[in-house]
Amino acid sequence: MSYVITQACVQVCPVDAISGQPGADRKFYIDPDTCVECGSCKAVCPNSAIYPGTQLPADQRDFAWIDAAWYRDPVVAREVLVEVLNAPLEVSQ
Numbered sequence: 239m240s241y242v243i244t245q246a247c248v249q250v251c252p253v254d255a256i257s258g259q260p261g262a263d264r265k266f267y268i269d270p271d272t273c274v275e276c277g278s279c280k281a282v283c284p285n286s287a288i289y290p291g292t293q294l295p296a297d298q299r300d301f302a303w304i305d306a307a308w309y310r311d312p313v314v315a316r317e318v319l320v321e322v323l324n325a326p327l328e329v330s331q
């Protein structure tokens with residue numbers, strides 16, 4: 239059986255800052271203009287996939303732009319997400 243993503247993070251958010259359209263989106267998005275930085279979603283994420291914006295790993299920084307963009311233009315955000323997910327990983331030396 240595959241892994242299953244739940245909506246735990248969506249349910250704990252006190253300001254409804256987490257959204258995504260089932261069937262159209264490959265991830266959830268956090269609205270940076272609504273998020274109050276309480277950390278509740280990070281605490282329940284089983285994949286450790288949520289970071290404070292100031293602590294994003296270098297190879298994950300595109301996701302901050304993608305999340306913010308989704309609230310302005312979901313189509314563009316989805317296109318950029320596909321590009322980022324398909325980009326070859328940079329190998330540090």
Ligand code: SF4
Binds near residue numbers: 251252268274278279
């Ligand atoms: Fe919502 Fe932001 Fe708190 Fe996460 S950190 S639960 S997105 S308000």
